[in-house]
Amino acid sequence: MTDLRSDTVTQPTEGMLKAMFEAASGDDVYQEDPSVNELQEYTAQITGMEASLFMPSGCMANLTALYILGRRGNEVICHPLSHIMQHELASPAVIAGVLLTPVPGERGIITAEGIMPFIRRPDPLSSHTSLVSIENTANMAGGTCYDEPALQELRKLTEQEGIYLHMDGARAFNAAEAAGLSVGQMAGYVDSLTLCLSKGLGAPAGSMLCGKKEFIKEARRVRKLLGGGMRQAGYYAAAGLYALKHHTRRLAEDHLHARIIGEAVSQSSWGSLAAEPVETNIVIASVHRKSTEAVLQALKHLGVLAGPAGRNAVRFVTHLGLDRGMIDQASEIIKTLNI
Template sequence: MVSSNPTAQPRVNLHSDTATRPTEGMRKAIYDAEVGDEQAGEDPTAIRLQEKVAELLGKEAAVFLPSGTMCNEISYRVWCDHGDEIILEENSHALHYEVGGPGALAGVMTRTIKGTKGWFTADQVEALIRPKSRHMPRQKLVSVENTANMAGGTIWPLDTLKDVAGAARKHGMRVHMDGARLPNAVVASGISFAEFAGPCDSAWIDLSKGLGCPIGGVLAGSKDFIEECWRFKHQFGGALRQSGIVAAAGLYALDHHVERLADDHAHARRLAEGIVDVDGIVVDPASVETNMVFFDIAGTGITAPEFSRRLMVEHEVKISAVQPTVLRAVTYLGIEDPDIEFAVAAIRQVAMEA
């Protein structure tokens, strides 16, 4: 089917796993949620979600927040004073896709590392350590992202993460994990939530991506850390009232939608395998670790934005251009085998006609 409207809803949407929709079971959980005033500590459903995530990540406490971005920005604000420095990978979400939040909200400097598949080493951290000086910013935090979005949904090696945390603490720094897609890393690697979060002083999981919730993230750490997070939750405008309405979705997702992430990973590999032999496209199915497929279409002679436009207009398939010749496809709850086959056929057709 050919659409004359480039803004029409796609038949297959592989733009992002933020396109997940609540399932019927989740909608019922939302409807049945027991609620109270969260700010007064009276919402039993939000409290259960926070306790569940704290236990899952092996931390003392947790706080339910409206978004993953707020999880990162509040963590930076708690761990750092204005003018302090955070070390993070050069393609980190917090650096590029949070509207300058680290500087605007936490008042911090950022110093980047060129990683390997989104992760970096203790030696690379050591190479960035500044001498103690009244003229230099104080280095307070190392921030890691697991999975690494712009590296292709890649997973941090646990031993490397532990080594990085050791290097950070050696120099008096804390470690924070952006765990937006940590559930994908857990399911793909077999390493538990607590094992991944263990080397970190703070960590969070997103509910609104592969887990299928309409909103929210949950940030975990020590009791003292979370107490400070509550202050900044209010200051940043994240205070909620009957938050159990949406917290119920998180509880349902953690009980029903974690293990099924393996289906998303299988769909991503199937997509990569379906286009690996297309002239003009470069993709490595072996590099697909979780639910993301990055593929380069430079050999087709057209740009990624134009390739993306043709997919949408001519085939109603939405896949994002993330670099001049690179596109990113993301699989998630609601994408099934026929959707993958349809997308593969569309990509092949656009490449053939380019």
């Protein structure tokens, strides 16, 4: 099977397993885990943000940012396809107590101009906007990225309006590679940033939440409130540190693989590319005539696993568990699939 369902399906590499095996660990709730502390310091250093916190998951990292910066009873602007809107079980409403305001934008990207009419200032009758959350790359839009001018405009607007800007950078390193920016440059435009270690970077679990020192101090409390305080987390932190040091520079390879898969989709009879060009490691294919399930089953039968992306689309995601031979073989199957 060639597993293109998600970049979360990766297994730790040999070097990563060795790093985990040799990791020093302590009780992280007491802030005594040296590997966690090292990972947090290293992440702050490479993002240029004041501090960072090791989180069990990307969902909890986003939720924590929304909990603190969204400020209960207020509104958070995001794209309708964003993960916080689609795939976090309404936790922004249920737990953080914020109202998500979906604002459309081409290819999953929201712009300063597009969100301006939706920003609500304090008045006696309405909730008001406290935060804008952007997703980079935009997963369900097809792994699309924000360019620097778009980030600059969003920063300018949110500063003018006195509201916060959060980036769900579950795949920020993919975005950085594709946009020709460093993660540090992207981080410079936002107040808080989520980075996932367990997606394209290949660690078994964990995400980082980054921001100012005061924000991270509060985030540590919120993480505990959500049940996310971890004890000997150093084994996972060591995997994360290894991923940050060894697995970011290879992401261009995943992007090339995704373009090959994208080309196969374009040449197929059953589907077409939902977002062109393919920018990073995600390919969304719109499905013609047949159901999503029928396409997924037919591909599976031939040894290719893909995932659903709504009613009439399937998603392919490339990652470090796949080599060029597997990609070429899968492309041939995708291209010639006849259903």
